[in-house]
Amino acid sequence: MTTYDVLVVGGGTSGMMAAISAAEHGAKVAVIEKNSSLGRKLLVTGGGRCNVTNNRDKEEIIAHIPGNGRFLYSAFYQYDNYDIMDFFRSNGVTLKEEDHGRMFPITDKSRTILEALIGIMDRLEVDIYTEAPVDTLLFDEGKVTGVQLQDGRNLQASCVIVSTGGKAMPRTGSTGDGYKWAKKAGHTITPLYPTESPILSDEPFIKDTTLQGLSLRDVALSVLNKKNKKVVTHQMDMIFTHFGISGPAVLRCSMFVHQTMKRDKTEEVTMSLDALPNVSKGELTQQIQRLINNDGDKSAKNALKGLVPERYLLFAFDKAGLDENAPLKQAAPDKITQLIEFIKDFQFSANGTQPIEKAFVTGGGIHTKEVNPKTMESKFTQGLFFTGEILDYNGYTGGYNITGAFITGRIAGMHAAKLALSK
Ligand SMILES: Cc1cc2nc3c(=O)[nH]c(=O)nc-3n(C[C@H](O)[C@H](O)[C@H](O)COP(=O)(O)OP(=O)(O)OC[C@H]3O[C@@H](n4cnc5c(N)ncnc54)[C@H](O)[C@@H]3O)c2cc1C
Structure with a gap:
């Protein structure tokens, strides 16, 4: 069985950032994605231009995340929208500001953001599994131990980050698979509903x-x-x-x-x-x-x-x-x-x-009271982390959802790596 320190399930917006963060903190990381390529939803964001974050201060960003934005406070104190901008700039992506503080890549192409993320993962030697839908998570005595793929393969890790997204625009791959695994780990899923619709x-x-x-x-x-x-x-x-x-x-x-x-x-x-x-x-x-x-x-x-x-x-x-x-x-x-x-x-x-399939964002999701806001780790299962839209928070359009995805991904990756390497 192949063993990693950190497995990231879902190679979307938050999953790629989680993988980068975990690898930067020294972990051996793999991303497991069911599509044949990474970041399908990221590519269609902002009308294909990717409104990657927003140039406003913390308080205002959180005010523009009307669904449980306050859950993100602790994460924002570790990594915020200005860090996202620095991250892209220091990796060769120039961003520009448009009305209402919205930040876009200067190329006006989402692909610029996606290619930067893929390039960084490549440099950090993150293993990427594509066309590899995860069937279920593996648990043992209150701890996560790995994942089972639909083709029967098992991958082992002491930390698993679930970044499978919500249910909006399912043709991009976010079909809500992660909710049932969260339930299996004892989590409550608050009712899902379409937002930004x-x-x-x-x-x-x-x-x-x-x-x-x-x-x-x-x-x-x-x-x-x-x-x-x-x-x-x-x-x-x-x-x-x-x-x-x-x-x-x-x-x-x-x-x-x-x-x-x-x-x-x-x-x-x-x-x-x-x-x-x-x-x-x-x-x-x-x-x-x-x-x-x-x-x-x-x-x-x-x-x-x-x-x-x-x-x-x-x-x-x-x-x-x-x-x-x-x-x-x-x-x-x-x-x-x-x-x-x-x-x-x-x-x-x-x-x-x-309906949710036609909405931009999913409202509801994994109950935020059951997730440590400082680390994104499950309060019920050691080594299990959640990022992005699967969590019960939702922002307005304007770059707030990608900001939430990147920030939760960053925090989860960092803490998962620290936990895995402490073992
Ligand atoms: C049309 C549209 C435009 C948008 N524009 C913007 C914008 O400009 N700015 C903004 O801030 N927000 C925007 N959003 C919202 C934003 O894209 C999402 O909130 C964000 O991408 C969520 O990131 P995520 O990592 O949680 O999920 P996703 O990016 O959806 O990634 C989830 C990944 O998990 C994979 N996956 C799912 N199940 C499995 C499984 N069983 N095994 C393996 N892999 C699996 C999926 O294939 C997918 O790649 C937009 C949304 C839509 C629909």
């Missing part, structure tokens, strides 16, 4: 595609609970689609759609859309009053042109019962009030999100 709506204006394809920039989208209180608001761009809504603001709201539906025990939630979040209702009222005074002879459509995108304005007229072709000054005051109300607070229902 487009939101579905059965509203007539969605069904009849009235607004399909319309993008709104810098709007404020909120999820409301059954008491009509805002659970969360995100001010970013969004787009109307044939099934509902999508885009950055929508992805960020999606986990709250799930949580609110669950908490309120309902099949749908109310969304509120403020198309002009930087203008108060009072200011908007004054602005429209000025237009009525100065341009009131023009048709409503022409007088209010440019307030919001034209398609949205016409939709707003329809909702407020305003005639787009009639002079603005003839509009009844209550219709103007309704128009303002619509622009500032258009409420519509949503009934869930796209």
Whole structure:
């Protein structure tokens, strides 16, 4: 039987970093990957450009990991996003910053990141097994002892790092295999759900595609609970689609759609859309009053042109019962009030999100209370470590999930190597 100090199951984002970290700390390491190549998901990230981390301070990064981000505090104090940037720079990868602190390789190609990781593993003499799906983990008296591959081979190690990912986009290889091994080791898997996922709506204006394809920039989208209180608001761009809504603001709201539906025990939630979040209702009222005074002879459509995108304005007229072709000054005051109300607070229902397979990220996973946050080691089984999306934390899009994957990978690799070499 082949013996290693540290085995990493899953050659994805966190697994490759875990292997590098363990090897840098002196361990004999192997990565076992079921696909024929490593890092398939990493390649499709950031639209093929890999938003590799974010240039914000620790507190802000953790605030952008709304699902159990606090679990990552101890890990962040050992290795953080600036260390990730240094790591790539010192390995010949130049990164650049885009809006919202998002960091990308200067080549705009995920492959640059993947090739760097593979090159480093090669230099550190990490053994790579591809087309080698792991069937199960091997345990003996509360300790992990190795893994069994589906082809019947066994590999032995005193430390095993499970980096098999979540269940989002399973065609990249993350089909959730690791959850059952974690369960076998006594861990609780909190319910899995899609996060960073487009939101579905059965509203007539969605069904009849009235607004399909319309993008709104810098709007404020909120999820409301059954008491009509805002659970969360995100001010970013969004787009109307044939099934509902999508885009950055929508992805960020999606986990709250799930949580609110669950908490309120309902099949749908109310969304509120403020198309002009930087203008108060009072200011908007004054602005429209000025237009009525100065341009009131023009048709409503022409007088209010440019307030919001034209398609949205016409939709707003329809909702407020305003005639787009009639002079603005003839509009009844209550219709103007309704128009303002619509622009500032258009409420519509949503009934869930796209399923986990179509989501960017998996919510839920291995209960973080059962994992040592300083090492990523299981509190139940000695030598068993977990990294990345299999753990119950999830971040917004913007580089936060890869950051979480790299940081947990780094910490697990380091502590697994130390533990293995102390034996
Ligand atoms: C389309 C898309 C775009 C994204 N873009 C970004 C982005 O730009 N920035 C960002 O921060 N996050 C992004 N994410 C999220 C991010 O990619 C993931 O959170 C991250 O890759 C998770 O890393 P991981 O190591 O946990 O799992 P993965 O990277 O999914 O790796 C898991 C690996 O384990 C392997 N495996 C599974 N089961 C077995 C088994 N039984 N035996 C052997 N191997 C196995 C899989 O084949 C896979 O290679 C994106 C996600 C998607 C779907």
